[in-house]
Amino acid sequence: MNDAATRKLALSHLWVAFIAFILACFMGVYQVLERSGFISALDSPSVYFASVSTHGVLMAFVLTIFFIMGFGYTIAASSLKQPVWNMPLAWGGFWLALTGVIMAAIPLLAGKASVLYTFYPPIVAPAAFYIGATLLVVGSWVWCVIMLVMFSQWKQANPGQAVPLAMFATAMNVLLWLWTSAGVALEVLFQLIPLSLGWIDTVDAGLSRTLFAWTLHPIVYFWLIPAYTAFYVFVPKQAGSFVFSDEMARLAFIVLAVFSLPIGFHHLYMDPEQAKGWKLLHGIGTFMVALPTLVTGFAVIASLEIAGRLRGGKGLFGWIGSLPWTNSMVLAVILSLLMLIFGGFGGIVNASYAMNAMIHNTAWVPGHFHLIFAGTTVIMYFAIAYYLWPILVKKPLFSSSMALVQLWTWFIGMSILTTPWHILGLLGQPRRVSSVVYNNLLTLSWQPYELMMIVGGLVLLGSACLFIYNLAKTQLNPSSEAIDQHIEYAEPIHAAESVPEWLNDLKLWNKVIAVLMFISFGYPILQFFIMDTYGSSPWGF
Template sequence: MQLARKVIDKQTSALALPISKPESRLYMSFLSIAFISLFIGGLMGLLQVFVRTGKFTLPFGIDYYQVLTVHGVILGLVLTTYFIIGFHFSLMGKTVGISDKQRKIAWIAFWIMVIGTILTATMILLGEASVLYTFYAPLRAHPVFYIGLALVVVGSWIAGFVNWHQLAVWKKAHPGEKSPLLAFMVTINTILWFIASLGVAVAVLIQFIPWSLGFAETINVLVSRTLFWYFGHPLVYFWLLPAYMAWYAIIPKIIGGKLFSDSLARMSFVLFLFFSIPVGFHHQLTEPGIDPTWKFIQVVLTFMVVIPSLMTAFSMFATFEITGRRKGAKGLFGWLKKLPWKDVRFLAPFIGMVAFIPGGAGGIINASHQMNAVVHNTIWVTGHFHLTVATTVMLTFFGISYWLIPHLRGRKLTPKINRLGIIQAIVWAVGMSIMSGAMHIQGLLGGPRRSSYSEYAGGDQVTEWIGYQMAQAIGGTILFVGILLMVYIFIKLTFFAPKGEEEFPIAEEEENAEATPAYFENWKLWIGITVVLILAAYTIPFIDIIQHSPAGSVPFDFPIGR
C-alpha cells in the first residue's frame, strides 16, 4: 500500500499541464503591472536618497512624504501583490489547471485590483494621501485612498478564492491523491493572505473610511495600529513564501537536481502559516497600552518562525550538495563548483538566499525586547526591510521572471539576455549592499527613518550621518541602474526575444524520499490550529486595548496628509 501511494506521489509531483494563450494573457497582465510598479517605485526611491543628502530639492513643490508614500505603497503593496498573484495563477494553471469560468473570475479580480490601485495612486499623486506605507492614524488621507486600498484587497481575495476552487476541482477529479506540491504551497499562502488581510480590511472599512468621510469624529489609534500589524507582519511572509516556492520546487530542476523532501517542504509551509500571523505585537514593543506579557508571548511566537526557516536552509543546501556530488564533486565543498553559476535563473535567487542570512539576523534584533529599543524607528529598520524584501524576495522574483515570462510569451531566454541578467543581479547586490549597509550603520547612530534631511539638519549628528547618507545615495543610484536593466530585460523577454519554447521547471522528488503523509491534506486541521493561535495571542489583549483606550483619542479635524 505504501509503495502504491509512493508511486502516486511521484506521478502527481511530476504533473505539468500546458498553459494556453488566454491563460498567458491573464498571468502576464499581473506581471506587467508589477514591472511598471518597479520602475515608478524605484524612481521614487532614487529621489528619496537624493533628498536625504541635503543637496537636492524636489521640483514642482513635490513633498518628500508624497514621494515616500508612493515608494512604499507601489513597491511594498502593488508590485509584490500583482507579481505574487500572477505567479500563483501560473503555478496553479501548470499543476492543477484552470477552467474558462475560473479564468473569467480571475479577470474580474484583476480589474477590481487595477481600479483600486488607480484610485489609491491618484490620491497620493494629488497630495491627498501622504500617509506613508503604514498609513498610521492620526495621519488622515482622502477617503478615496482607503476605498482604493479596500478594492485591492477585495480583488486579491477573489483571486485567492479562484486558486482554492482550482485545487478543489482537481482533488475531486483525483480522489486519494496528494495535491501537487506547488498547488499546496499556493493554497497555504493564499490562506495566510486572506486571514492576515482581514485585519487591514477591518481597519479600513470600520475605522478609516468612516473617519475620513466625517461619519466618525474620532479614531482609536492603538486599535488601528494593532490591526495594521496583525496584517503587516504576515504580509512579509506573503512576500517571502513565493520565493520559497521557487527555492523548494523550481531551483532544484534548474540545477539538474531533485526536490530533497516533499514532506519537509509542506511542513515548513504549514509552520509558516502557524507562526507568521499571531506575532504583530513585536512591531509594537515600544507602544503603551499593550500588556508586556502579551508582547513577550508574541515575541516567542515570532522566534518560532526560525524553525521552518532553518528547515528550508537545510533542504536547499542538501539539494545543492546531493546534486553537485552526483555530477562528480569531491571534497567538503567541491559541490559548489558544480552549481550553474552562469545561469541567471539560479544565480539571482541564490544571491537572494545569501542576503537572507544577515536579513534574518537583523529580524532577530528587531523582534527582541531590549535590542529593538536601540533600533526602533531608526533607519536600521529600513535597511533591514531592503535586505529581506528588496533583496531576498525581489532577486528571487527576478530569477523567476527569466523563465516564466518567456514561457508565457513563447520566447527564449537567449545567452545575451542571460548575461545581461547576471550583470543586473550583481549590480543589484552591489547597490543594495552599499545602501542597506549605510542604513544599518546610520540607524545604530540614531538616524531616524521616515524623515527627510531637512527635518534634522543643523543638529550635532548631521556631520556624523552625512557620509552614510551619501553612501545611501550612491547605493540607491546603482540600484536604479539595476531597475532600468530589469525593466529593459522584461520588455526584451516580452516582445523581442526570439520565438521558441522555454521550460517551466518543476522538480521531481528524490527517489528514496519518504512518502508524503496523507494528513497534509487536512485543511481543517491546519486552519483550525492557526485560528486557535490567533485567538490565543490577540483576544484578551485586544479586549484590554478597547476597554482602556480613552474615548475620543484623536480629533476628526487632524489635518489631511503627513
C-alpha cells in the first residue's frame, strides 16, 4: 500500500462512511430521548420521523456502502499487489455516490422524506430522495465493475493460482451486492420515481414489498461480509495464529452469497400478498444461511484457540485468558462473537415461520438488528479502521488504549441498549413509535426499559465520539514520523496452492443464484401481473 493514490481513495471513502456514522449516532441519542417521553419539550413526531429516516439511511446505506467500497479498494490493491484499475472511474463512482447522498439528504433533513429507509409506498417522498438513493447505488456499481476487472485481470496474469482469500471474499460480496441491489433498483426505477414524478397514478404496494424483500435480507450479508473477511484474514494474524482452513472459508463465503439471496420472504411472513407455501420455502432457506455463520464461528474460535495455546494457554478454557486481549482486532472479534451469539438466537426467533408473529414489527426487531449489525458488524468496522489507519495515513495510531476503551464501551453500550429493546418487544411495544400514548396498563411496564435504553444510547454516543477523535488525531498528528506498514494477511494452516475452479471463480455461482432466484421469486413476482390487482394512490405522511 505504498501507492499514495490508492490510499487517498480508500481514506476518502472511509471518512464519508464514518462522518455519516457519527451524525447518525447523535440522531440515535435524540431518538431514544424523544420516544421515552421523559422530556416533553422534545416531543415532535415530525422531527422524530425525519430523524429516524435519516438515521436509517445514513447507517444502513451510507456508512455501509462507503465503508465497503473503501475496504474493497484496500483489499484489492494490497492482496493482489496491483494498483486500483482505472482510478478516474473509481473517483467518478465516489462522486456519483456522494452526490446521491447529498441529494437524498436535503429532503430528508428538511423533513420532506420521512418515509424511513424502507420507503413504504404508497407513502411517497419527493423524487430527489429516490433519485439520490439511486445514484448512491449506481456509484457502488462502479466499484463493483472495478473489483471484477481487478479480480479477472489477476486471474489471467496468474493462471491456475488461487485468488487470495481476502479478494475472493470481496469478489463474492460484489456478486452478492449486484444481485441484492437489483430488487430495490426495480422498485425505485419502475414504481417509486415514476410515482413521485406523477408519471403513474397508482402503485401496487404488494409488488413493492416483494421487490424490497428481495433486497432486504441479502443486504445484511453485504454489510456483514467485510466483518467475516476480517475474521478470516486479519484476526488470526493479529492473534498470532493461522487461518483454520482456506477452502472452507471460501465455501462459507459462497454459501453466504448464494443462500442469502433467495430467502427474503421472512420479512413478509405477516404479509397478505404472498402465499404461505412461498413463505415456508424462503423460511427453510433462511435456516440454511445459518450454516456458513456456524462454520465461520468455528473457524475463528479454532484460530483463536491455536493462538492462545501457542501463547502458553493450558486447559479447556485456559487459552482464552492467554489471548492478546489488548490487540484491538482480537478484542473486537471476541466482543463481536459474543454479540453474534445473542443476536443469532434472536434471529432464529425472527426466522421461525410462525413464531415470528409474536415479535413481528415490535421493538424486538430493531433490538435484534442493532445487536447484530451495529454490534457484531460495526465493531469489526472499528477494528478494521484501527488496523488500516496507520497504514493509510503512515502515522502510528494516536492511542491504542483509547481504542480498547472505545471497543469495550461500544459492547457495553450495545448490551444496555438492546437488552431492554428486546424485552419491550416481548411486552408488545411496536417499533417506530415517536411516543407512547396508548391508554393502557400494559404501557406502564415499558417505562423502566425506556430509561435503560437512554443510558445505552449515551454510552454508545460517547464511544462513537472516541472512535472519530482517535482516527482524526492519528491523521492530523503533525509531529510523528512517517511509518511504513503493510497489511499482513493470515496464512492458512494448509496452504491451498491450487483450488478447484469453482472455489476460485464467480461464474458457476452466478448461475446457481440465477436459478435459485428464478425458483423463489419467479412466480411470486409474476403473480402480480396475472391476477387482478388494484393499485393504491400515493399519500403524503
